Amino acid sequence: MEEKLLKIKNDLMEALKGALKEADVLNIKSEYVGKKSEIQNILTSLKDMNVEDKRKYGSLINNTKKEMEELVNKKLEDLENKIDINFDDTTNYEVKNGSLHPVTIVAKEVTDILKRMGFTIVSGPEMESEYYNFEALNIPKDHPARDMQDTYYLDNGMLLRTQTSAEQVHAMEKYGAPLRICAPGRTFRNEDVDASHENTFFQLEGMVIDKDISIENLMYVMKCVLKEVFHKDVDVRLRPGFFPFTEPSYELDCSCLICGGKGCPTCKNSGWIELIPGGMVHPNVLKAGGIDPEKYSGFAFGIGLTRLAMMKYKINDIRVLNSGDVRYLEKFDIK
Ligand code: DAH
Numbered sequence: 185m186e187e188k189l190l191k192i193k194n195d196l197m198e199a200l201k202g203a204l205k206e207a208d209v210l211n212i213k214s215e216y217v218g219k220k221s222e223i224q225n226i227l228t229s230l231k232d233m234n235v236e237d238k239r240k241y242g243s244l245i246n247n248t249k250k251e252m253e254e255l256v257n258k259k260l261e262d263l264e265n266k267i268d269i270n271f272d273d274t275t276n277y278e279v280k281n282g283s284l285h286p287v288t289i290v291a292k293e294v295t296d297i298l299k300r301m302g303f304t305i306v307s308g309p310e311m312e313s314e315y316y317n318f319e320a321l322n323i324p325k326d327h328p329a330r331d332m333q334d335t336y337y338l339d340n341g342m343l344l345r346t347q348t349s350a351e352q353v354h355a356m357e358k359y360g361a362p363l364r365i366c367a368p369g370r371t372f373r374n375e376d377v378d379a380s381h382e383n384t385f386f387q388l389e390g391m392v393i394d395k396d397i398s399i400e401n402l403m404y405v406m407k408c409v410l411k412e413v414f415h416k417d418v419d420v421r422l423r424p425g426f427f428p429f430t431e432p433s434y435e436l437d438c439s440c441l442i443c444g445g446k447g448c449p450t451c452k453n454s455g456w457i458e459l460i461p462g463g464m465v466h467p468n469v470l471k472a473g474g475i476d477p478e479k480y481s482g483f484a485f486g487i488g489l490t491r492l493a494m495m496k497y498k499i500n501d502i503r504v505l506n507s508g509d510v511r512y513l514e515k516f517d518i519k
């Protein structure tokens with residue numbers, strides 16, 4: 185009997201040696217000390233033994249089972265202590281450098297060139313009042329232009345700004361004339377999201393106010409900006425446009441760089457992408473900013489930074505940009 189018990193115990197020790205995972209140990213536990221294990225059978229048979237054997241082997245059998253259970257528990261404990269929660273072993277992990285978001289890259293390129301031209305970079309609140317977002321820009325409450333810029337109206341009476349144009353009057357109030365500012369930032373609209381529409385996107389507002397400013401100045405600035413971003417001259421066209429805060433207003437389109445002007449879903453099959461609307465600042469807007477329209481004139485433009493990034497990097501689905509999908513975004517890594 186002694187030998188038999190010793191062998192069972194040794195077999196268990198041998199089995200435990202080869203176990204690397206908790207699940208292995210649990211299987212061994214059930215096989216060697218479970219209800220149908222050999223030691224359990226021996227223990228059960230104790231009651232049928234004669235008094236002498238009972239006395240002789242009783243405690244030995246019980247102790248052996250106890251020792252075997254202890255061996256199993258010890259092994260489980262050892263495995264638990266082996267789990268490394270510090271993650272300081274990086275051999276299995278590839279350490280990657282972060283990268284700039286495509287919109288950040290184009291925002292930097294545009295602001296870099298504008299800075300060189302004497303523009304000050306300003307930033308305003310994303311939660312804005314109706315006054316700065318609409319009314320001060322010559323868009324009163326019942327103006328149809330508000331329909332195209334439906335947004336999120338907040339319980340506190342404010343709204344999420346629909347355009348960085350909201351910075352125009354803030355800037356005039358703060359700096360007066362003459363001024364040159366650009367305001368990059370996030371803007372929001374109540375949009376049905378698809379490949380070319382997002383409810384959250386980025387714009388950059390530009391504004392110059394001085395004496396004798398004309399549309400020629402605006403054209404020059406636009407051409408410099410596009411050349412800087414695309415590193416080449418891109419085809420552009422100018423169309424008359426309408427914005428309540430500029431008069432005259434126009435739209436500057438660039439040839440769709442995704443399809444080369446042939447027509448695709450991104451350019452709505454027109455071959456052109458509406459890129460930079462702008463115009464001469466409306467006298468009412470100058471007045472709202474406390475500037476005398478008799479003395480000063482100015483131009484303003486709004487660059488769709490999100491759209492510009494899509495053109496530059498040939499991204500055909502706007503949703504990628506807000507997706508946070510690093511596998512896609514890291515492709516734009518610049519060193
Ligand atoms: N804020 C306009 C928009 O989001 C774009 C715009 C048009 C800005 C004309 C301007 C401008 O500064 O002069 O649709």
